[in-house]
Amino acid sequence: MDLVFALALNGIVWGLIIALIALGLSIIFGLLDIINIAHGDFFMVGTVLAWTVLQTTGNYWLAFLLVPIIGFGLGLLINHAVIQPIKNAAALSIVATFGLSIILQESVRATYGAAPNRLVAPIQETLLLFSIQYEVYRIFAAAIAIFAICVFFGFLHKTKLGTWMRAVRFDPEIATAMGIPAHRIYMVTFGIGFAMAALGGVVAAPITTVDFQGGIDILPFCFMAVIIGGLGNLEGTVAAAVLLAFVEGIITSFTDPTIARIGSLIFMSAVLIVRPHGIFVGATR
Secondary structure: OHHHHHHHHHHHHHHHHHHHHHHHHHHHHHHHOOOOOOHHHHHHHHHHHHHHHHHHHOOOHHHHHHHHHHHHHHHHHHHHHHHHHHOOOHHHHHHHHHHHHHHHHHHHHHHHOOOOEEOOOOOOOEEEEOOEEEEHHHHHHHHHHHHHHHHHHHHHHHOHHHHHHHHHHHOHHHHHHOOOOHHHHHHHHHHHHHHHHHHHHHHHHHHOEEOOOOOOOHHHHHHHHHHHHOOOOHHHHHHHHHHHHHHHHHHHOOOOHHHHHHHHHHHHHHHHHHOOOOOOOOOOO
16 A cells, blocks of 8 residues: 555656646647647756756755756757758648757767666655655755746746737737747747756656666657646646656556556547546636
8 A cells, every 4th residue: 555655646746747737738838839849858857967067066056046947948959950941831840849849859868878877866855755754856846846837837828928828829910910029039938948848857866877868768749738637727737647646656566667658548449439628628728
């Protein structure tokens, strides 16, 4: 029973991290109509940058500040060089972001090598939680993910830039006619999407491996969260990510993790058939 409880808790923590990453994927798709195959690699870049900050400065906490800023800058650069030239071409976006994914993976492998690296969590203590000793860092990771998600929603609903993003997402032509700089909003949105995935990488690095292929498993999970939560429903994406990870955590305590992931894929397929707009009604535009 302790194992089931521990894996369920791990699932909730991982689900919150995935929710943070999937929100970035959702806003990129919602505003730019880009199917971003490279989004998992944005997470991977975040883990690698976090490892680099630790190796360079010896202070992992700096990564929580520096990596999202670097990620935002990389997002602006990629948007200018890759995304804008193929905007409004969904088929080309798949090819272009797939190529971007390969470039990011091979660049990291050439620079850091192919061997996975493990990071020591900056908090080593454990806490007696009910009947198990649970890692304090995982609790901290969940708290950081919740805080970042709340900041994102606050930014989206309480700031001028966030209001502009929602307006462009709802109707770009009307938003442009009202004087909103849609081109600049697209650029900032992609930067924010990259930054959120990179921050997810910083949070997750001490509880996973730092690997040039680290984003491969992240991408399908993010897509499942976005689809099950409902395209355009950002709150639904968060709920779906946590729900999926929680259920997978429980199933993993009884069977192979691959079976748990197959179950999630079957569930997503069923949602697409029965409720193609997602299980959480009321899309957030």
